[in-house]
Amino acid sequence: MPNLNSKRIVITGGPGTGKTSLINELIKRGYPCLEEISRQVILDARKEGAEQLFLTQPLLFSERLLEGRMKQYIEAEKMNSDLIFIDRGVPDVLAYMDYANENYPENFVEACNNCKYHHVYVLAPWQEIFTSDGERYENFEQAVNIHEQLLNTYKKYHYNLIDIPFDTIENRVDYLLDTLKRL
Template structure:
């Protein structure tokens, strides 16, 4: 693993990304949490139940800014860094919602690239809704499809993580890191 590797953990909602990130942290790896929960919770405190649903562009602008900041912070760390969702997720979600977005969103996908991308597939048996996750299972599959299309169009080789327990999923990711 070369210094400054940025590894994105992606997938539809409710696929276990945060659990894997927590396990990686527990093992001493530097990680960045999903930015959207923070943005959603802040908006909810301001009385907006689902900012992405009411103002998708504003939400996505905040998300893009947060993810670019994470990327820049990750570049300063001299070892592999794991990131819960990447910059291309923003355009994938906007495409899923059939929303227009400025060129700077697509440009960010090209300007900030990850060294590896691991896909946690939708897994109906573990899927749960919560206060920040509005999507139903059917939408989760559609979002996954959009994420795969977006990352592949950007030239990423997605490594699918098996549907197994968190420790085994984490082991799989670590065993499949580029050397």
């Protein structure tokens, strides 16, 4: 049964902005969080022989992400907690497809309209902490472009975006929690 009092809070931003570190700090503080699923989709695709599924088959990759993010949305509805933090939301899938200039079916749009979050926090690109790795292929300039597309997509679905300023992870989490008290 859904917890009608729980608030689903998305943390989004381009690659390498500190989302995972923020989620890890929230977990450390005892908050329920749903972690980013794209790395798992990437690793699963590699097991199937696709090194960079988003680059070779962006629609298939995005369909898998959409399915996973919709499952997370439903999982968050069932959690017995007032606040549930989610590393990326359903609109992120559309933002990445738009960034790649790829078409997607209408069910992607329907998912964004049906999976509504209470608050969306945004981490801006930050050159000093940006790194690439085996699953993150984007460079910093691409991360900035993805960030802009994320902002456009969330605004298109009428979200009020809350920026988290550059600071230590602990201070960024404090800022997030303090602003939530005022919302």
